[in-house]
Amino acid sequence: MSAENPAEDRTGTAGGDPAGIRPGKALVFPGMSASPFTEVGKFMLVDPVARELADRAGEVLGYHLVDRFRDEEGAGDYSEAAQVAFLVNCLASARWAADNLGFTPDVCTGPSFGEKALAAHTGALSFEDAVRMTAGGARCMEDYFRTAHQDVVTHSFLRTPAERLAELFAEFESRGEFHEVSCHVDHDFHMVSMNESSLEWFLPALRAGGGMSLYTMRPPVHCTAFGPLRARVEEEVFAGLTFHDPRLPVVADQDGSVLITAEGVRTMLLDSFVTPMNWPSVVASLKGLGVRTVCVAGPDALFGRVPVTRDAFEVVPASPAVAMRPRSRPRRTAAGAGPARRA
Amino acid sequence: MWDETFETTLRGFLPFLGEDEELTPDTPLRDVGLDSLGTVELLAALERAYDVHFQDDALSLETFRTPAVLWAALSALIHQAA
Numbered sequence: 156m157s158a159e160n161p162a163e164d165r166t167g168t169a170g171g172d173p174a175g176i177r178p179g180k181a182l183v184f185p186g187m188s189a190s191p192f193t194e195v196g197k198f199m200l201v202d203p204v205a206r207e208l209a210d211r212a213g214e215v216l217g218y219h220l221v222d223r224f225r226d227e228e229g230a231g232d233y234s235e236a237a238q239v240a241f242l243v244n245c246l247a248s249a250r251w252a253a254d255n256l257g258f259t260p261d262v263c264t265g266p267s268f269g270e271k272a273l274a275a276h277t278g279a280l281s282f283e284d285a286v287r288m289t290a291g292g293a294r295c296m297e298d299y300f301r302t303a304h305q306d307v308v309t310h311s312f313l314r315t316p317a318e319r320l321a322e323l324f325a326e327f328e329s330r331g332e333f334h335e336v337s338c339h340v341d342h343d344f345h346m347v348s349m350n351e352s353s354l355e356w357f358l359p360a361l362r363a364g365g366g367m368s369l370y371t372m373r374p375p376v377h378c379t380a381f382g383p384l385r386a387r388v389e390e391e392v393f394a395g396l397t398f399h400d401p402r403l404p405v406v407a408d409q410d411g412s413v414l415i416t417a418e419g420v421r422t423m424l425l426d427s428f429v430t431p432m433n434w435p436s437v438v439a440s441l442k443g444l445g446v447r448t449v450c451v452a453g454p455d456a457l458f459g460r461v462p463v464t465r466d467a468f469e470v471v472p473a474s475p476a477v478a479m480r481p482r483s484r485p486r487r488t489a490a491g492a493g494p495a496r497r498a
Numbered sequence: 499m500w501d502e503t504f505e506t507t508l509r510g511f512l513p514f515l516g517e518d519e520e521l522t523p524d525t526p527l528r529d530v531g532l533d534s535l536g537t538v539e540l541l542a543a544l545e546r547a548y549d550v551h552f553q554d555d556a557l558s559l560e561t562f563r564t565p566a567v568l569w570a571a572l573s574a575l576i577h578q579a580a
Contacts, residue, residue, distance in 0.1 A: 313538055362557040369534050456533050
């Protein structure tokens with residue numbers, strides 16, 4: 156707890172308006188989506204901040220990040236190198252937005268994987284520790300899901316409002332089958348974890364009600380059953396990390412609470428393994444804080460585009476693709492060409 | 499072959515297809531920029547333009563694989579509604 160923040164409680168959560176801040180702009184680090192080298196490789200090789208961060212990440216990892224990312228493109232969209240590359244690209248995109256768009260956020264948030272980038276950007280973790288957390292977490296997950304919950308998947312779908320979702324969940328219950336919301340993306344857009352065998356009846360039932368099935372994730376994400384994974388990551392990875400109070404207020408992606416302490420950010424990152432992500436609650440929290448503009452920093456095909464975000468804010472995209480557009484790539488300032496100090 | 503409304507609507511969701519490039523029946527829509535969220539936005543746009551409602555098997559990403567597959571599914575819905 157910090158004496159400067161009387162609203163803060165012992166968990167590092169502040170209600171309402173922490174420290175008298177009246178933010179108007181929020182930086183959003185997106186959840187991870189497939190971001191292949193063919194789409195972001197040029198940015199990683201050309202952008203000076205991305206290059207420097209990739210080099211620093213390589214020193215932590217013991218291998219050349221860009222080479223590994225490029226050479227292992229067939230290893231899956233969420234390999235260790237792909238995850239660290241996504242982290243690098245998000246942080247470099249935020250710096251690009253600061254240097255080229257003059258975007259200076261008052262508050263920061265990051266749904267799902269975006270939590271990792273926000274931890275580094277706000278200084279809650281050093282960049283090197285954020286790389287250790289990302290790579291170590293990826294290794295733990297790969298090992299954990301090699302034997303645990305092999306029958307569980309997370310399926311994403313939309314055009315399914317709450318009433319229809321309740322009907323589908325009633326069907327799960329009548330069948331006695333496991334189901335749990337892992338991500339609330341929008342008011343009619345969810346990701347639900349279930350046994351893979353449930354998809355056989357679930358998909359036709361979903362479509363019969365007008366729902367649109369998108370994709371199935373394996374391994375699954377954000378599920379209360381993953382307590383052993385959370386404990387393992389805390390013991391094997393987080394024990395070696397040093398957390399600091401974030402330089403910006405952080406809005407937690409699980410419930411929209413405002414975090415201003417090292418412990419608050421650490422707990423948010425660990426709880427992410429076992430607690431659903433709730434983007435509409437983040438949007439509501441940001442609106443309550445007075446946010447009008449959000450900059451989505453990193454490769455994003457989702458959070459800056461869903462109606463709940465578009466209806467609430469002016470959205471400024473700052474992705475590697477935007478940064479590489481010739482017309483929108485002004486010359487970097489001398490200060491911007493230096494080390495990625497924020498990270 | 500599809501009508502002009504379909505061509506115009508579909509092209510609006512294909513950022514990687516140049517204005518002068520031909521949209522062929524077998525053009526892989528994902529390759530010309532139709533991603534998951536774009537698919538859902540396109541679906542809603544087609545429902546509004548043709549006053550139809552996609553449901554059941556039509557509500558899968560497979561329906562949006564190529565212009566030909568999508569037009570076939572849409573044509574069936576238009577026929578049902580007529």
